[in-house]
Amino acid sequence: MSHELRVERLIDASPVEVFDVFVDAEAQKEWYLDPEHPDGIVETECDARVGGLWTSAWGPGEDELYRETCVFRVVDRPRRLVMACTATAPDGRSLETELEVTFEEEGDSTRMTVVQRGFPTPELRDIIGGGWPLALEQLERSVLARTRRSEARSGE
Numbered sequence: 001m002s003h004e005l006r007v008e009r010l011i012d013a014s015p016v017e018v019f020d021v022f023v024d025a026e027a028q029k030e031w032y033l034d035p036e037h038p039d040g041i042v043e044t045e046c047d048a049r050v051g052g053l054w055t056s057a058w059g060p061g062e063d064e065l066y067r068e069t070c071v072f073r074v075v076d077r078p079r080r081l082v083m084a085c086t087a088t089a090p091d092g093r094s095l096e097t098e099l100e101v102t103f104e105e106e107g108d109s110t111r112m113t114v115v116q117r118g119f120p121t122p123e124l125r126d127i128i129g130g131g132w133p134l135a136l137e138q139l140e141r142s143v144l145a146r147t148r149r150s151e152a153r154s155g156e
Contacts, residue, residue, distance in 0.1 A: 019078035
């Protein structure tokens with residue numbers, strides 16, 4: 001049996017802006033960082049095209065890194081991404097999931113929905129799922145900071 005998690009967030013920006021920050025490696029370094037470990041490590045590279053890889057490593061220190069490699073199966077900018085992901089914990093245990101992210105226009109905002117499938121137990125799903133709300137909150141901050149900088153530049 002496989003378990004699924006679903007997380008949604010309404011972000012006050014266009015789907016293009018949210019999508020572009022989600023797949024931008026520099027922005028990922030901002031929204032992946034755990035605020036409890038501000039000196040932690042975040043490494044990421046993202047080639048957002050079908051067959052491209054999104055690789056990331058994050059954690060409080062070099063010996064405690066979680067690693068994930070995702071292969072893009074669907075890239076429909078700015079509406080949808082689908083990836084096959086393999087995550088590896090510092091102790092060597094690994095997990096394979098499918099990640100689907102959608103970006104739906106809702107007025108002047110974007111409803112971002114993350115669906116991750118393939119968890120072998122509800123407990124593991126809940127552990128992994130516990131990180132998504134914080135990541136999306138930080139993603140929203142990155143999106144809003146970038147849109148404000150862009151608006152400031154265009155107003156000059």
